[in-house]
Amino acid sequence: MNKLIVHPGGALCGSVPIGGAKNAALPILAACLLCDGPSLIGNLPDIRDVRIALRILGGMGVEMERIDAHTYRIDPTHAAPPAVADPLTGSMRASAYFLGACLGKFGEGCIGTIGGCDFGGRPIDQHVKAFAALGATVSLSEQEIHVRGTRLRGAKICFDTVSVGATVNAILAAVLTEGESVLHMAASEPHIADLAAFLNRAGADIRGAGTATIRIRGVRHLRGCTYAVVPDMIEAGTYLLAGAATRGAVRVRGVHPGHLRALLEKLRESGADVDCTDTDITVFGISPLHGVEVTTHPYPGFPTDLQPQMTAYLCTTEGGSRVQENIWQHRFRYATELQNMGAAIALSDSVATVRGTSLHGAEMTVPDLRAGAALLIAACAAEGESVLHDPWWLERGYENYVEKFRQIGADIREQSD
Ligand code: EPU
Numbered sequence: 221m222n223k224l225i226v227h228p229g230g231a232l233c234g235s236v237p238i239g240g241a242k243n244a245a246l247p248i249l250a251a252c253l254l255c256d257g258p259s260l261i262g263n264l265p266d267i268r269d270v271r272i273a274l275r276i277l278g279g280m281g282v283e284m285e286r287i288d289a290h291t292y293r294i295d296p297t298h299a300a301p302p303a304v305a306d307p308l309t310g311s312m313r314a315s316a317y318f319l320g321a322c323l324g325k326f327g328e329g330c331i332g333t334i335g336g337c338d339f340g341g342r343p344i345d346q347h348v349k350a351f352a353a354l355g356a357t358v359s360l361s362e363q364e365i366h367v368r369g370t371r372l373r374g375a376k377i378c379f380d381t382v383s384v385g386a387t388v389n390a391i392l393a394a395v396l397t398e399g400e401s402v403l404h405m406a407a408s409e410p411h412i413a414d415l416a417a418f419l420n421r422a423g424a425d426i427r428g429a430g431t432a433t434i435r436i437r438g439v440r441h442l443r444g445c446t447y448a449v450v451p452d453m454i455e456a457g458t459y460l461l462a463g464a465a466t467r468g469a470v471r472v473r474g475v476h477p478g479h480l481r482a483l484l485e486k487l488r489e490s491g492a493d494v495d496c497t498d499t500d501i502t503v504f505g506i507s508p509l510h511g512v513e514v515t516t517h518p519y520p521g522f523p524t525d526l527q528p529q530m531t532a533y534l535c536t537t538e539g540g541s542r543v544q545e546n547i548w549q550h551r552f553r554y555a556t557e558l559q560n561m562g563a564a565i566a567l568s569d570s571v572a573t574v575r576g577t578s579l580h581g582a583e584m585t586v587p588d589l590r591a592g593a594a595l596l597i598a599a600c601a602a603e604g605e606s607v608l609h610d611p612w613w614l615e616r617g618y619e620n621y622v623e624k625f626r627q628i629g630a631d632i633r634e635q636s637d
Contacts, residue, residue: 224608224622226581226599227631231468231505234628236459238475239265240290240449242617243314243525244411247388248418248449249273249294250317253282254324254396255422257444258295264449266290268616269312276308276318295444301326310335312616316347316385319367320392323356327370332363337588337613339548346379346386353377354393354401374399374438382407382518387434388415394436395424403434409519410479414450421445453479455618456501457526458593462625464492464505465533465601470628471502482522486512486530490537511541511576518547528554528594534574535563536601541574554591557584561602581606586613593618600630 240263250273252259264270266289274284274292281300285293301322309315313336322329336342344365348358353376356369374397377390387407394401406412408430416429422445425437456472457480463470464487477484477496484494484501490512493504511534516524524547534541535558545551552572555565560582564575581604586592592614599606611634614621622632 222609222637223635224596224611225633225635226596226606226608228603229600229629229631230466232463232466232470232600232625232628232630233468235471235473236624236628237473238451238456239263239619241265241411241414241452241454242267242269243384243409243454244414245270245449246273246314247317247392247411247415248447249277250314250321251392251415251419252294252444253277253280253296253299253318253321254392254419255296255442255444257297258293259422259444260287260291260293260446262291262446262448263451264290264292265452265619267619269314272308272312273314276315279308299325301328307332309333312336313342313385316344317388317392319347319351319365320389323351323367323369323372323393324396328368330364330366334365337590338550339588340550344385346381346383347389349379350377350386350390351393354397356393372397374401374436376402377404379403379405381405384409384412387412391415391419391426391429391434391436394438395419395426396440396442397438399438401436401438403436404432406432406434407518408432410450410453410476418445418447421447451475454523454525454590456480457483457523458529458597458618459624459628460487460501460503461526461529461533462597462600463503463628464490464509465536465597467505467507468628469502469504471500473500475499475501477501482520483526483530486514486522490534509537511537511539511574513542515544516546524548524551525590527551528590529597531555531565531572531574532558532594532598532601535565535576535579535598537576539576541576543572543574545570553587554594557582557587557595558598560584561598561606563598578603580604583607583609585609586611589613589617596625600625
């Protein structure tokens, strides 16, 4: 599929089942490598990035059996010491997790260049800092990243910035390392807590995951275990924002509402009604809805991975909004596409000032994963036909999204050039 044709479908209404979180599934798949026996991982989202992670594992000799679309048995018993996995590693950021996992498992890891969405610089100095603190040496070239350390020891690691990826890599490298490691200023996202919960079920001793201080007492072995990946808060938030932007009523099913507190507060502040049960959230986008101020922060702050979708929603509300991006310098690359739809967005450094207006359909090119979700939301809320080129970006993180959007009333057609 090369493009999506979107026509106004009115208010999006209905319910959407939410799958497992991409950003939890990817570290858990890498962590399977650390176990001595097979693990049965359920609630894996059937998305492009997960398929890439499975192929990287396969390339390392890990045996995999597909039980169903969302469940795999992953057996690393015959995994061989790592080989450079490029060009696969170049297609997603989470490839970096195979460095930490291979270091923990084999005392050595080597991967090709790491890819992912382009938000300007995506440094890995904090990953390197964690590996070095544990006693490993890291060599970086343009083609590959090599980490080696056969006599690792637990260590105190004080991160200089909150990094999801560096926290994951530190956990993966430390969990089988002798002694205690303490991570300060660790990321506290639900996907970090989910990784730790998987590892603890496999026999690890990790405390404090989900807070800024994580203590890891190294264990000798991890056994495989059965585990289900946490629901995807970003997928859920995307459908809620689609409902609000089109003045519809959308329920997301099978979620942890507490993980979305920052988004739900902003939706309510903008005038939307939000109802929660233990596992479901429903948003009612009843007019008039008005602009709000949003600033992205690490969890539990407003997630950067919902910033583009939130901005698309705010383009449809009355009055002014201000959206400040604190995590990724270049995460407003979709703004020019929204401007082509008539959106009134002014950019200054890391701040978008938005004035609500009516959107019209336009021809757009998707620049990255969450931007793609934002443009799709805007296209559903606009008058007239929109064409989205390069929609494959969405397949990296949203399972079956065309069908799910159609289920709530969107008029979307896939077309090949
Ligand atoms: N940073 C450093 N040095 C490092 C690592 C990060 O300075 O060594 C900085 C980054 O430049 C950025 C901030 O720290 O300003 C946060 O980066 P982080 O390491 O947390 O991001 P990441 O691990 O590369 C993950 C998600 C992203 C999400 C960010 C922030 C995965 C696979 N990716 O990336 O998700 O935006 O955390 O929450 O978990 C997405 O799903 O669309 C996505 C981009």
